[in-house]
Amino acid sequence: MRHVIVVGAGAAGIMAALAAAEGGAAVRLLEKNNIVGKKMGITGKGRCNLTNACTMDECIAHTPGNGRFLFSAYQQFSNEDLLTRLHQWGLETKVERGGRVFPQSDSAVEVRKLLYQRLRHAGVTIQLEDAVQDIRAWDGRVSVRSASGIYEGDACIITTGGMSYPVTGSTGDGYGFARALGHTVTDLRPSLIPFTTAEAWPHALSGLSLRNVEASLWKRGKKLASHFGEMLFTHFGVSGPIILMLSTAAAHKKQCTYPLQLRINLKPALSPETLDQRIQRDFQKYIRKEVENAMKDLLPQRLIPVVLEQAGIDCRLPAHQVSREQRHDLVTVLQALTLTITGTRPIEEAIVTAGGVSIREVNPKTMESRKTAGIYFAGEVLDIDAFTGGYNLQAAFSTGYAAGTAAAQEEMP
Ligand SMILES: Cc1cc2nc3c(=O)[nH]c(=O)nc-3n(C[C@H](O)[C@H](O)[C@H](O)COP(=O)(O)OP(=O)(O)OC[C@H]3O[C@@H](n4cnc5c(N)ncnc54)[C@H](O)[C@@H]3O)c2cc1C
Structure with missing residues (x-):
């Protein structure tokens, strides 16, 4: 035996x-x-x-x-x-x-x-x-x-x-x-692990989860991977199912050094043109409101100031004063909200x-x-x-x- x-x-x-x-x-x-x-x-x-x-x-x-x-x-x-x-x-x-x-x-x-x-x-x-x-x-x-x-x-x-x-x-x-x-x-x-970010704003959004978004990971203008689904903002950066999947892609890219760029498409199902039309409808509906409040049907309230800041639009601008160029910038940010990924959480916190x-x-x-x-x-x-x-x-x-x-x-x- x-x-x-x-x-x-x-x-x-x-x-x-x-x-x-x-x-x-x-x-x-x-x-x-x-x-x-x-x-x-x-x-x-x-x-x-x-x-x-x-x-x-x-x-x-x-x-x-x-x-x-x-x-x-x-x-x-x-x-x-x-x-x-x-x-x-x-x-x-x-x-x-x-x-x-x-x-x-x-x-x-x-x-x-x-x-x-x-x-x-x-x-x-x-x-x-x-x-x-x-x-x-x-x-x-x-x-x-x-x-x-x-x-x-x-x-x-x-x-x-x-x-x-x-x-x-x-x-x-x-x-x-x-x-x-x-x-x-x-x-x-570490793989299947949350990311840390250079920007502090995810901390302010801690606990906010986004569904049906597409997150992609980039290195020097080259896309490494993208996933569609759910993600989460945390006190240190980003987490949730699609972020964990992206971390696996990062773990398997040869010589993949940080920082990396994360782009979040908040409206992946819409073409830029359709999204622009949608924004125009909302701005028409809330014509007397400030742009921050005119976007409440489009995005979670806590996320709106972040998106407007990346688009370079003052939150208090009246919706009817947003120019075509500004709307274009807004659409760009809504489909590529950007974060700098500085690394991952420690290996002790990895799933694998x-x-x-x-x-x-x-x-x-x-x-x-x-x-x-x-x-x-x-x-x-x-x-x-x-x-x-x-x-x-x-x-x-x-x-x-x-x-x-x-x-x-x-x-x-
Ligand atoms: C939070 C979390 C959730 C997960 N959820 C899932 C899931 O739902 N589905 C899925 O497929 N995977 C999941 N995983 C991954 C999965 O758990 C692991 O890949 C899997 O457990 C690996 O099994 P293993 O037997 O190789 O190692 P382990 O399960 O890690 O077992 C190793 C064992 O060896 C023992 N050991 C280590 N050193 C010594 C030593 N010197 N002497 C004696 N004993 C020793 C340890 O105490 C341990 O019991 C999850 C992982 C984590 C952390």
């Missing part, structure tokens, strides 16, 4: 441990927290967006950080495989907007507890509050030193996650283990870490190290990251499954 040691009980580690136990191995799972799946418990704003009900090709397309590496892991364990298993174990799920899959109960904690029960049921030895300090490998054997002792086995699967939300246990320990085992760790960057153990040094079928036999990697510790939508957890579950299955298999003589 093979002895498999799994380091880190997040989505990847739990699935790796379950797959290895199913494969007939004796499995020891070491976790530094006092519960398994602590990060999973806060995913999806406490609802756990488990996966996405799209095709695996679409999953890969939604994974800008080395999605193609996942092809083989997804063939072995797809989103359907995950859901079939969860349903068999009694978890009901539902599909929401954009194919996002959640537990019917909207409870991430239910998922975490269910997986803990499955680990126990599979006979996995779970060691909580047992931080791993060192991992070594020689001649196909591995040795893992943790707070409680030294454990030897035939394989060690490193599933320590990234380095965001360190309070959940993901403090980047796996990168150190990987380096010590001869691996390259690519540049670690971009970068990690180089995928070139890991076999995509088995997740085994190409440098050191008996060592496997799965989940966010690898140089993989995806957009929001359930893709990150699916990547962790699938790579975990592939690693666990392979690690449990007897070596061919």
Whole structure:
């Protein structure tokens, strides 16, 4: 019987441990927290967006950080495989907007507890509050030193996650283990993270959320990416779903240094001509009002002074005195409200870490190290990251499954 040691009980580690136990191995799972799946418990704003009900090709397309590496892991364990298993174990799920899959109960904690029960049921030895300090490998054997002792086995699967939300246990320990085992760790960057801005005005608009806008990111006049949807002003800059998506684009552009420019199209559905006609109608309707009040049907009240200032129009100008040129400038600003992006919030606040153990040094079928036999990697510790939508957890579950299955298999003589 093979002895498999799994380091880190997040989505990847739990699935790796379950797959290895199913494969007939004796499995020891070491976790530094006092519960398994602590990060999973806060995913999806406490609802756990488990996966996405799209095709695996679409999953890969939604994974800008080395999605193609996942092809083989997804063939072995797809989103359907995950859901079939969860349903068999009694978890009901539902599909929401954009194919996002959640537990019917909207409870991430239910998922975490269910997986803990499955680990126990599979006979996995779970060691909580047992931080791993060192991992070594020689001649196909591995040795893992943790707070409680030294454990030897035939394989060690490193599933320590990234380095965001360190309070959940993901403090980047796996990168150190990987380096010590001869691996390259690519540049670690925050992804799915809010932006900070040079301008102070977002602070004054803190809490204001905009729907159906298009935000685009620019560097020296070149568009890097754009997304349509919802965004939010905060005390430090900008956040919300489309901003997080743009941060992923920034994380994946080579040598993408800040500052960058953010342009917000507040009326993306309208052509400049149609928008101009709309403004003329509003100014006619509120002909006796100051321009600031004549725009109240067009924009949230708090945003109007900002737009007028960027357009160079005095808020107190009577609506009927706004010239054609000024209206032109107003339309331009409404379709490209501009902010200077100075950087991101710290990596600790990122949803995922971009970068990690180089995928070139890991076999995509088995997740085994190409440098050191008996060592496997799965989940966010690898140089993989995806957009929001359930893709990150699916990547962790699938790579975990592939690693666990392979690690449990007897070596061919
Ligand atoms: C706020 C938030 C919300 C998110 N929501 C979603 C979502 O809804 N859907 C989605 O797909 N993705 C979501 N993600 C991303 C997703 O949670 C991660 O990509 C995923 O959890 C990665 O799984 P993992 O198993 O690789 O790592 P982790 O879940 O980070 O697990 C790693 C584990 O290893 C343990 N560990 C680390 N070092 C050691 C050590 N030295 N010894 C022992 N144990 C160790 C840690 O304590 C931790 O339990 C979210 C992330 C955040 C931060």
